[in-house]
Amino acid sequence: MKENTQNPLGNRIVEVLSKSGREKYNYKQIAAKAGIFDKKGRETIKQIINDFVDAKILLHAGRGKYCINPKYLTKENTGKNYVIGKLSVSRNGAAYVATEGIDDDDIFIAEGNLSNALHNDIVKVALFPARHKRRPEGQIVEIVDRSKKQLVGNISISKGIAYFIPDNPVYRRDILIPGQLLNGATTGDKVVVVITDWVAGTRSPLGEVVHVLGKPGDNNVEMSAILAEFDFPMKFSEAVEKECNKIDSVISEKEIATRRDFRNITTFTIDPADAKDFDDAISYENLGSGMHRVGIHIADVSHYVRPETIIDKEAYERGTSVYLVDRTICMLPEKLSNELCSLKPNEDKLCYSAVFDMDDHAKVHKEWFGRTIINSNRRFDYEEAQEIIETKQGDFSDVILKVHGLSQKLRQQRFDNNAVNFDTEEVRFKLDENGKPIGVYLKVQREANWLIEEMMLLANKRVAEKIGKKTSRFKEIKTFVYRIHDEPIGDKVENFKNFVAKLGLELKTGNHKQFTQSLNHLLEEAKGRNEYELLAKLSIRVMARAVYSTENIGHYGLAFPYYTHFTSPIRRYPDLMVHRLLDAYLHDKPSVNKSQYEEFCKHCSKMEQKATEAERTSIKYKQAEYLADKIGQVFEATVSGISKWGVFAELKETKCEGVIPIKRFDDDFYYIDDDNFTLIGLHTGKNIRFGDTIKVKVVEVDLQKKTMTFDVA
Numbered sequence: 001m002k003e004n005t006q007n008p009l010g011n012r013i014v015e016v017l018s019k020s021g022r023e024k025y026n027y028k029q030i031a032a033k034a035g036i037f038d039k040k041g042r043e044t045i046k047q048i049i050n051d052f053v054d055a056k057i058l059l060h061a062g063r064g065k066y067c068i069n070p071k072y073l074t075k076e077n078t079g080k081n082y083v084i085g086k087l088s089v090s091r092n093g094a095a096y097v098a099t100e101g102i103d104d105d106d107i108f109i110a111e112g113n114l115s116n117a118l119h120n121d122i123v124k125v126a127l128f129p130a131r132h133k134r135r136p137e138g139q140i141v142e143i144v145d146r147s148k149k150q151l152v153g154n155i156s157i158s159k160g161i162a163y164f165i166p167d168n169p170v171y172r173r174d175i176l177i178p179g180q181l182l183n184g185a186t187t188g189d190k191v192v193v194v195i196t197d198w199v200a201g202t203r204s205p206l207g208e209v210v211h212v213l214g215k216p217g218d219n220n221v222e223m224s225a226i227l228a229e230f231d232f233p234m235k236f237s238e239a240v241e242k243e244c245n246k247i248d249s250v251i252s253e254k255e256i257a258t259r260r261d262f263r264n265i266t267t268f269t270i271d272p273a274d275a276k277d278f279d280d281a282i283s284y285e286n287l288g289s290g291m292h293r294v295g296i297h298i299a300d301v302s303h304y305v306r307p308e309t310i311i312d313k314e315a316y317e318r319g320t321s322v323y324l325v326d327r328t329i330c331m332l333p334e335k336l337s338n339e340l341c342s343l344k345p346n347e348d349k350l351c352y353s354a355v356f357d358m359d360d361h362a363k364v365h366k367e368w369f370g371r372t373i374i375n376s377n378r379r380f381d382y383e384e385a386q387e388i389i390e391t392k393q394g395d396f397s398d399v400i401l402k403v404h405g406l407s408q409k410l411r412q413q414r415f416d417n418n419a420v421n422f423d424t425e426e427v428r429f430k431l432d433e434n435g436k437p438i439g440v441y442l443k444v445q446r447e448a449n450w451l452i453e454e455m456m457l458l459a460n461k462r463v464a465e466k467i468g469k470k471t472s473r474f475k476e477i478k479t480f481v482y483r484i485h486d487e488p489i490g491d492k493v494e495n496f497k498n499f500v501a502k503l504g505l506e507l508k509t510g511n512h513k514q515f516t517q518s519l520n521h522l523l524e525e526a527k528g529r530n531e532y533e534l535l536a537k538l539s540i541r542v543m544a545r546a547v548y549s550t551e552n553i554g555h556y557g558l559a560f561p562y563y564t565h566f567t568s569p570i571r572r573y574p575d576l577m578v579h580r581l582l583d584a585y586l587h588d589k590p591s592v593n594k595s596q597y598e599e600f601c602k603h604c605s606k607m608e609q610k611a612t613e614a615e616r617t618s619i620k621y622k623q624a625e626y627l628a629d630k631i632g633q634v635f636e637a638t639v640s641g642i643s644k645w646g647v648f649a650e651l652k653e654t655k656c657e658g659v660i661p662i663k664r665f666d667d668d669f670y671y672i673d674d675d676n677f678t679l680i681g682l683h684t685g686k687n688i689r690f691g692d693t694i695k696v697k698v699v700e701v702d703l704q705k706k707t708m709t710f711d712v713a
Helices: 002-006 008-019 027-033 039-054 219-229 238-245 253-257 310-318 334-340 382-391 397-416 447-468 490-502 512-526 532-542 573-586 594-627
Strands: 058-060 066-068 082-089 095-098 122-127 138-145 151-158 161-166 175-177 190-197 206-214 267-271 280-288 291-299 348-359 364-375 378-381 426-431 437-443 482-484 547-549 634-643 646-651 657-661 670-673 678-681 687-689 693-702 707-712
Touching: 008 027, 008 039, 008 066, 027 039, 039 058, 039 066, 082 138, 151 206, 151 219, 175 190, 190 219, 206 219, 219 594, 238 310, 238 334, 267 382, 267 447, 280 348, 280 397, 280 447, 291 364, 291 397, 291 447, 310 573, 310 594, 348 447, 348 573, 364 447, 364 573, 378 382, 382 397, 382 447, 397 447, 426 594, 437 594, 447 482, 447 573, 490 532, 512 532, 532 634, 547 594, 573 594, 594 693, 594 707, 634 687, 646 693, 657 693
Parallel strands: 175 206, 267 378, 657 707
Antiparallel strands: 058 066, 082 095, 082 122, 122 138, 151 161, 151 190, 161 175, 190 206, 267 280, 280 291, 291 348, 348 364, 426 437, 482 547, 634 646, 634 693, 646 657, 670 678, 678 687, 693 707
């Protein structure tokens, strides 16, 4: 250990992580920060990290990541007796600050020491003197970053005093609303509130109603409440709409002259039947002699949305479009997303394109990136394209089939290169005119989806390689936005391996190749079994979360050493950044500021996760709403989990998941066999096991909590 603390490289690691404060990194990222990029150097970094963990200079921070022990942070970063972390408040009021992701070192915060902090706030904590063998305690002295700009809940007015009661029980403070700030809200209304003042030492803050959503239970009210809960705006400001309306819709001849013209090349789009924005198109030319030219044309949002404009700032704040069950909240105003930038058929459209000359084996011999103009010949939905692939007949069938053939080659190459094959189903709803779900179905990926997917993956990969690889043109690696996916989480992999073994399946966890091949084989083998969908979900949870970063560590799941997001700038801000950076570097512009773009990446990753959570919440609500009028009905289900609270079951046809409370099992004394994921009756020997098919009866649905309660039928 002595060697490493005196080793300049060891000192460098401590220095860079100390400056990074509470951030967490894997060994590749730590190596990059220390300026080490070669394989041998990374192995040295690994050894130093292991030594530092043993010495508690570094701490494990989950997902194969590490952070500096708070006591080694520089004084400028936190101060001598302070740490910074995220506050977590449970439903029963217990509050802890997580420091660097280490559960054992979470700091207990008594209610009287919470100050004005709320759940998920980033806070600065003054540590109390340590007590022997006691959990560390502290007092919150500063709110570093508020997690919530607005809260959702109901108004209660009693004896002339108005209170706001948050829907989420982890926000344990009622908010006092002065009468003049109710903005028309009455008792029982679901509203959105912002905190306007919070006097130190007082329990309840003051707030203002900024949106009256309406009465609970109405579809528009509940969907708007979900958006507000995750801090997504419900509409664009007048200033943004006004600026957007000024954009010229006419494409000038001068602009066309600067672009490569694809208007006479066969071009098509394939999208969902209900899509309104078409941000990618594909062109095809047969070059003869077994060569093909495929163009992947992406809406040139960067032409219309300039940096630092009010539209650009709004798009950055949103970070992404949000897809709820019944609506899309676009990142860009409708004039851009559904009109100017939407690659509608038979209209001239500006694009940024990746063009590849490939042989019959889908090997790329030549590539080109740049601004283009296209005119799509035909818009297909996925069902139409799938029918052409299956019947080999229909509009542009020769072109569709050629591109399909190349996409199949690309797909096979990807799996041969040890990509993970996640083949999951997505829940979709049939809604009536009031947004009420009248049916549930599962969306399954097929060849038409894979055709588009593989072409988009090709463009994303080759753009990342163009900038990320050292070449004669780019001798120095310039700052770029990558889509990275870390290695699977070690302890979760082992738990998953043990779990599948109990089901009679095998998972090998040696190196990358062995693990991915084994996982793909396992999922293929499990198809047709009751446990398949649950195993697919669990295998995804084993994986790290993909994020945006300027530090490239590759994409584990796709098995790509270089990967980015280039193909959806209408709905993802990182893609817009990638378009701008690619164009700048192709024109020999200098590298952008890395630390600034890393902050951009963190923001976009955070907004993407929030959008995903909002989408899942809307699905949970619609599933609960779908079952609300089916109390007493019996459905076939798969056991999806077992805990001390009860047995979780997922309905086979609709994927609605509910819980059978443990108290419902009253015919015996039941205990949990953790090793075999089974609930067992002590006297009768009856058992319910993960993956079993059972029949359940719907007994209760709580729309506000989005929960469903079942009983064994």
